[in-house]
Amino acid sequence: MGEKLAKGIIAGGMSGIFLGLFLKIIEVITEVKVYVLLLNVDYIPLLKEFSFPEPLEFLLHLIISVIVAAALFSIIKKYQWTQKQIIFRTIFISFLIGVLLYPTTVLSDRTPELTSVSALSFWLLGHLLYGWILTLFFIKKGPSR
Template sequence: MKKVGKLALIGFIAGLVLIAVMKVIQWVTGSPAYVLLFNFDYIPVVNSWEPVWLVGLAFHTLTCVASAVVLYYLLRPFGMEKQILPYVAVYSIGGGLLFSLTALSEQPPDFSDGEAWIWWTLGHAVFGWVVGGLIRRWI
């Protein structure tokens, strides 16, 4: 159980880093990709919960924590749980694919916004690097 707690903390920290990275990208480039971090309006039932900002933050945080824990245990049987590259690859590819959910939303970014997709995918690569690096150091 101690390991799951550390993994949850790693997911939480990496989620904060992802927020910071995407916010800096928004400030520097004007890209709306940051907005997608907290978007849940395409999820039935949950999309009516309020306050929207808190539900969005909780959704983002739970996703980051759960993904760090789950991916660690998925990589473990292959002896890859302490390598950084699998985390970077999975979160980059997964993030890039999840960008398509923006097509189900009225909020930005637009599904066809290639620049936002690049920033979104890069942000998730950083998330993977933080998750993998902290796992390697702390677990």
């Protein structure tokens, strides 16, 4: 359990930081509110009543990222995925998480419109990159099985 937790903390933390920085840079350059969407908790009943400072919102994002990474690493170990499976499935799952979370944008006036093609594109690209970075922590060195 210790290895899974440690790997989840490192992989989820680093990948989560990358995703946050990527979306923050996109938002600063384009003014498309994808970073706000990343930190948004307006769709969580109890949390939507509060206004959190950005560092705390980012910490919540990192906690979720660590949980996702630890869960994925546990699944990878349990089912002994090959390198190819790790790469494809981790990137696909990360993309799927992005697809499933994007509609929460309708639950807040701070986030982009659901129909914003640019927001959706940046959001999904960010999640694909997040998945790719996770794979760098999960794949073994050497030839794939």
